[in-house]
Amino acid sequence: MDTRAQTPQDFAVGVSVLLVTVIGVLAFVQGSAVGVYESPDVQRNQPIADRAATHLVEHYSVEGTRNHIRYDTSDGIKTTLDVDKLKSNAGLNVATERRTNPSINITVVNASVLANGARDHAVDDGDSLAWGPSTDGRTNIASTSRVVKLTNTDQCDPVCWLVVRVW
16 A cells, blocks of 8 residues: 655646646737737737727718718718828827838728638729728738728628728
8 A cells, every 4th residue: 555645746846837837828818929920010010000990980980880981972081081191180190219100001802802812902983992002012011900881882792891001
């Protein structure tokens, strides 16, 4: 018959394994382990992209609706969106001695195009639904999107994505 009880060494090993497991889980859940691989530019610009997208949806939404954007009206996104004014009105001008103001690209992507695996911007009567400088050849771009529906156009069938990219 073995009368050996738990030794202090058994206890120390068990607690150590538990602590390493808990710390490892917390590191992955909070994104710390994955965030190391992202560019600092993306991490710095992600809140700017989120703020710009939120401002666009709040500013251009039809009164009393959610994410239903005024498009081809006198005060709609097609006729009044100006990227420089957006940066000023949404508080995105963050220039300092070490950092320049962000470049912003806003694109409306039709959901039917997304189903085919593409992310090309929608085109309405020959007008491109994209504002701001092109993102071609750019790296380290922070991006956010909102699901929206546009008024006065058949582009969003059934919905579109409003994609904001910042670099």
